[in-house]
Structure formats: structure tokens, C-alpha cells
Amino acid sequence: MKNFVHASTRRELLGGAGVLFAWPFLPKLARAEGRDPRMLTIILRGALDGLAAVAPVGDPDWVKLRGDKAFALDGKTPALPLNDFFALNPAMPNFLRMYKAGHATVVHATATSYRERSHFDGQDVLESGLPNPGRADTGWLNRALGGLEPEARVRHDRRAFAVGPVTPLVVRGPTQVMSWTPTRIQPASEDTMARLIDLYHHTDVELARALEGRRDLSILARSGDATVMAPTEGRQLPQGFPAQVRAFFADAAGTAAKFLARADGPRIGALAFNGWDTHVDEGADSGRLATLLGALDGALAAVEKNMGDVWAEAIVTVVTEFGRTARINGTNGTDHGTGTVALLAGGALKGGRVIADWPGLKTANLYEGRDLAATTDLRAVLKGLLKDHLRVTDQALAANVFPGSADVKAMTGLV
């Protein structure tokens, strides 16, 4: 698996290297059904404590496991009930609202195929879509684009979108990615840009490709409502740490949503939020994790708002590399674990459900006696979304998007 996307495979993915820049996106099959789906993937780096995000309040072993750190419906900070068994972290009222409207789904006790506990290997597996860690330079989302039928109306280079100058692995790959960063610097002139792209075409094609994405992005940003993608210059930063985190998450996700909402914009986006590695003083009810989950909740609300009517055709997927230890560690935090949650939101979902094959929380049920066991392969969820929402074919999913996952069936009924 080491060199999964070797030269010949890469050519296949692209339908021949010669047509790389002439190959437009848009899932033709979905379009034929009269849909125009959007998908935004949010990676939570550092491993989210799924049990603190969506607590199994109906499990009799839950309180035994976490003691006074276990969320309960009648606790000091009461959890928000999702059904008879699961309750949501109280920092997430927007997600609850979406859930009740049938626009949000929780998948619990899920994980990738990775079973060790290195963040970086775990993130590589999560984002590459490969079954095992190892060198990976392309992500499943990018390769999924390569597996879609072309449609002539939208430019090839507006397929995918990432926020920030460092591209998440999940969208890296042969399909061009545009990236957006709030800018406070006067950008170079179109003429300078054109000359540089010309120079790169003669000397360094990789650099040419990278810069062309940006040129098209700036054209896109200019062609519409100027305030939509305006830089954040001069804006007063909010005071205090929680407010800053909230502002940053909402800004990044909200901006991505604005681009994705445009008729001539990209259809697929990805961004990553750091900071979930809560080894010390996790603060699920009022501390650090509550702040982060609240900021994530605000980010989802910003996406919903900025998508407008397009929200009905959107799915936001929130995933993390693995979960955390089921028990609290020696420093009021949790160490690296296994099973966790995936949060889905968007008007295109058949939501209002928690999907879980609950493994239980007795020591014998925990993975290696310490972590929530993973009973749902996260790839099944992602495959289900890619298949039913974007209409990526089973064949492409098994061969290119999640290689080595033939026995992991796409989850049905999510959309």
C-alpha cells in the first residue's frame, strides 16, 4: 500500500494526465437527479473525546466509569437528551436544534481502521483513506472527486476548497485545490500573477498548478458580492480565549460555506480545527473541551446560515483521528483511545438519529480494557455519504477512495 497512488494509478484517476486541466467537476449522476450536492469535511485534530461530546447516559456503567465527570440529564450542567440512551454536550445547542429538525446525525463508537494511538499516524489514516499508516500524499476526498463523472459547466479548478495556507491531507491530491486565507496584504496584480504562471508553465508545472487555483479563486471572489469574501482587515478581535476560538471556527467554516454556496463555486470543501488533545483538565462541562465544542457548534450554525437555501443540499462531516480513554487519567484529562463519534449535519441528511452498535462500557467491553471499542467502521459512514450524496460509484470507492475496504459496506440510509 506504500505507494498507493503510483504513476499509472494517478493517470487512471485523472482520466489521462493530458486532460488534467480540462476536466470539469460536478457529479453528473447527482445532477441528472436534479440535485447539486455540497459536502464540507471538518477534521478535528488531536482526537475528540466522543464520550464527552455525546454521552451514553442510559448506560448503567457510564457514571461508574467517569464519576462526577460523567454527563447526566440531571447533572450540574445537564446534558441535552438526543434519545433514551444518548445525550449531547450542553455546549452544542445548535447541533441539537439541527438534530431535532432531522438535519443532524450522530454516529457513535466509530473509528477508522487504525488501532494504535499515534495522532499523526491516526490522522494520516483518517485523511488518506488508506487502511494502514504509511506514506500518503493524497486524501480520500480528493480522490473521490477523481472518481466522479465530469460535467462541463463548472471549471475543473473549482472543485475543492480548503481553508488556510496549509492544505489538509484529506483534500490533497491530483485534483486541484483552492485555498483561502484571510489576508491583510495587498495581493499582487493580475499581470504579475499571469507572468509568474507563464514562467512556471515553462519551468515548473507543479508550481503552475498550485498558483492557478489561487488566480481562479480571486476571480471567483471578485465576481460576486464583494463583502462575502472580504478580508478581515481592521476587524476588532474579540477579547478572551473562548471568544477568539469561537470567532476563528465560525469565520473559517462560515467562509467555506459562502464559497460552497455559490452557483459557480466549489462543491467540496475541507478544513481542520486543532486543539482536541485533552490530556489535562479536559473541562467537558465548562472548561477547554466545552469551549471547543461550543465553537464547533457555532461553526456549524455559521455554515447553515451562510449556505442559505443550499443548506438543503449540504452535508457537513465532522471527524477525528480516534477517541480517548474511557476513564479519566491522572490529570483530569483523557489519553489517546479508540472509538469516538462522527457528527453529521446538513439539510440533505435523514437525520435526527444516533447510529450506534453500542459496545458497552464494562472493562471487558472496552478495547484493550481502556478505550471505547469501535463497532462501526468510519469508512462505512464516509462511503455511504459519498455514494448516496455525491454518487461516487461503489467501484471507485473500493478501488481508489478507500482502497482495501471492499469488505466495509457503505452505510445506507444516511441521506
Next chain:
Amino acid sequence: MSLDAKGGAALALHRFGLGPRAGSIRMIGSDPRGALLEEIEKPGAGQIVNAELLTSAAGARLNFAYNQQQQAKRIAARISAEQQKTTMAVMTPEDAKPEDTAMVTVPGAAEPQPATPPQRNVNREVEARIAAAMNAEIGFVERLVWFWSNHFCVSADVVLNMVGGYEREAIRPHVLGRFGDMLLAAESHPAMLIYLDNFRSIGPMSVAGLINKIGLNENLGREILELHTLGVRSVYTQEDVYRFAKAITGWTIRPMATDAEHGNEFVFMDRRHEPGPQTILGKTYPEGGVEQGQAVLADLARHPATAAHVAFKLARHFSADEPSPSLVERLSKRFLDTDGDLKEMAKALVEAPETWDEQRLKLKRPSEWLIACWRAIGVAPEARRIFDTHGYLGERFWRPSAPKGFSDEQSAWIDGLSQRLDIANRIGELVQARVEPAELLDNSLGPLASEDTRNAVARAESRQQAITLTLMAPEFQRR
């Protein structure tokens, strides 16, 4: 086609160094290899001598004292406001917790204005680091400092006033010394103990562990094995992580609040140390104090898996994202043969045929490209702009987003190319009155500049554009 000596000099400056300054290519042109070897033999190579800079512990104390003052001021102001409003109640100042602003990345957060004493301290540190890079003739040793500092990274998001001191105290003294010494210096440094939580990790069966409710935290133990020594997926298990974490319990810092003079310095607290022997990688380390963890580190520093891991990272950094196996093998062997002598490793890099490949495939990281720009125009900006430019390009200065450090692969950085263009454009605007584009091209690229690049620069519509195109040329982006 093979490069002549001048071409070799330009290549050496970009690949091993921090980019040419005016005249550098000519200066080392006769013998680039010799010039690199000379730089590592220079007395004091890699060290920063600057009496203004505080030790990391003093920097942390400065920060602590300042925060306490500010907190006291706020409380005093609140009391006086309350007293003005009402004379009814006697105020009890709340037991305010220091703000936990350090734990999570907040890109784009503005620095307060004007600079506070702790901020000025950080500014001095970053300017000292950039000055060392600007003043180096080639910059090979500085590149090694940057490499090791990234390998053993801590983050200013967590230990703002210690990062500069950490680099000067744990990394620089050993950059041409022994890996084992750098390893011990880094893992026992307060900045690392705080960054990866070990300062509050307590052996469950230790005196403190049995009396208090707090206990083990395996974060540092895991990252030492995974990132700093053996490498992920090598030879260790979850059990090894757990036992190693126990072996380094008690490695902590003197508390700031009760030790004004030595707060935040390293201390070994026996009452926190897990008693008993620990078996790690099949070897049993007898019960002991601080020596138990030291003995484990000493063995890790010599382990063949560590040699292979370090060799691969060095090779990838100096040659290509996919380095040739022969180079990795060569470096790994040198590491084991010399007991991790990092000067020997540096020499091995210079002597290896693989690192002189004329194909320049490696995309410079933002920090490497920025310093190359500043060396080419002969001036670097002040601290505030250093932070801004690095942040804009996604490599926030001394603030990697995870203990793995900044990525060393092109795929992480290439989509930020357009942001580089914005900065190059700005530099062109600022220096167009004094910088002659043709000279800049010759000084910074010389024989490496392709015909296409020369033509593009010559035909530019303005000096600003010519300078911008030079700094953005593929030959300048890659090393």
C-alpha cells in the same frame, strides 16, 4: 550537464544554507564543500551570545510576575469601582484562575499594543534568532538548529516566554554535539515538561500519587518514543509507553508561586516518582530516581531504530521528500558508528553524493523561503512583521500546531504559494527604490537561474515586478 564551482556554491547556499546574500556565491565559489565543513568547525558555531536574552526560566518568571501584576490591578480596579458604587458590602476578591490562553491554537490572534514586558522578551528572542540567520555566511549550522528545534519542538502557544530560551539551552549547545545529550537536555527541559504535560504526571504508587488524586499522564513518554527517538510503528508497544511514562514521573518544575527565585527550573521530585523497576523494550531498569529515566533515554539515543528515524528525517530535510535509501543508510550508519555524533552527521550530509544532486526538487518551507528573501535584499523586518509573515504563510513562528513539528513535505506547503506571492510583491514594493533586479538575480540565483527566469525578470514591467518574479522563481522556491 554538471554544475561548475559557482553553480555548486549557489546550490550549497540554497540547499544546505539559508540562501545567498550579496557576494556569497563568489565568496564560497572556489570550494563550496570546504566552506560548509569550515562553517561547522568555526568556534561557537550555532551559539547565540546576547546578554540581553533571559534564560527560559527567567522568561517564564517575567511572564508570571507580569500576569500577577495585571491580575492584581484588575482586582484593585474592580474593588475601587465597587466601593464607589456602594458602601454596603465588603468585597472579597475572587480567586481568579489565570487565563488558560496557552492551550489551544488561535491563528490570527493579535498581539496586544503596546508591547508588554513579556512580549518584548519574546520579540528579542525572535529577533536574535533571525539575526543569527541573517549574519551567517552560509547558514548551514542555523539550518541544523532549525531542524533539531523542529524535531524536538515545543510551542509558544503553551510556553510563550520559554521557547527562545529552550532553543538556546537545549538545542544549540548540542547541535554539533551528541544526540544523546540533546535528547536529555530537551526532554528534561521545563519547556518540554510543560508542553507535553509531564510536569504534572505523578506515579500512581508514589507518595504523592497515593496521597493526592492526580496521577499518570503518558503524553511525553509516548511522544519521546514516537517522535523524538524510535519513530512511530517501530519497536515499542503501548506497555512500553506506559512504563516509560512511569520511569519519568517526578521530572517536573519548581512551582512559580512559591519559588520566586528558581520557579520554573527543572527539579526531580522523588515523592512523585513511581517506585519499582520498569521494563522497557525488554530491558529492566532498576528502581531509581532521576537516573532511571536518564538510563532509558541513554539507551533510546543509541537504538538502531532511532538511528534510522533520525537519518530518514535528516535526509528528507536536506535532499528530497523521498530521499534515496542509500543516503538514509549512509546517515544511519554514521549515527551508529559515532554514537550519535551530530557533527559527524552534518559532515556525512556534506560528503554524500546524493545531497549534491543538481535536480532541486525540495520546496523551501515558508520560514526558509522568507529568510532567503531577507538575506537576498539584505534586511530583515522587526519582530512583529516576522510573526505576521510566518503566520500568513501557515508556519506560525515557534508555534507548530502539534508535537510532530512543521511538515517537511511539499504537499503541505505548495498550496500556500499564492500567499508567498503576496509577500514577494510587498517586498518588491518596499525595496524597489534601492534594489537593482539584475543584481538581485545574479546575487541570489546566479548560475542557477534558467533562461526563462532571466527573460521573465528582464521583461518585467517594473522593478517591483522584477523583484517579485525573482523571489518567486522556481529556482528560488526550491532548494
